[in-house]
Amino acid sequence: MEKKNYITPKGYQDLVNELDQLLRIERPEVTALVQWAASNGDRSENADYIYGKRRLREIDRRIRFLSGRLDDAQVVDPCKTQSEKVQFGATVTTVNQDGVTKVFKIVGVDEIDTAKGRISWQSPIGKNLIGKSQGEEIIIQVPAGETVYEIVSIIYESIE
Secondary structure (H helix, E strand, O other): OOOOEEEOHHHHHHHHHHHHHHHHHHHHHHHHHHHHHHOOOOOOOOHHHHHHHHHHHHHHHHHHHHHHHHHHEEEOOHHHOOOOEOOOOEEEEEEEOOOOEEEEEEEOHHHOEHHHOEEEOOOHHHHHHOOOEOOOEEEEEEOOEEEEEEEEEEEEOOOO
16 A cells, blocks of 8 residues: 655755755765775774764665655645645644644644644644634644644645
8 A cells, every 4th residue: 555645845855955965975975984994904893984884874774765755755835725624735723722822734744843833744633634624623632631723724835
């Protein structure tokens, strides 16, 4: 079964930039360090060699991960979405029963940043918001019990 990897244009570009950084800068630098350390002789107690090989494996693992995520990515531009309902890429303003306002931006799993209000479309809050309209309420389970959020506004804008 194929998993969808929805991502905003900015999120996609961030992954491309990270992959480029790893391939063009970090990996060649670490490879050169490992080659230099290997030329110094005994590798069993050579910290530069041991650390370099470990770092090279980490970089290669991240490159494989990023390549897979980019291959599976389905870029969705929120600016091109026209909907009265909450969809991927929406910026949703809510207010809870205590009058506290929260803004959620529905983004891909590779773009999550809760400090900036960016939540995944697959998160419990994201799943509850998707398909809802302005004025509707959602109920979210929190450690203290249930919290009710009313959707105040839904806008589609570029995710920065």
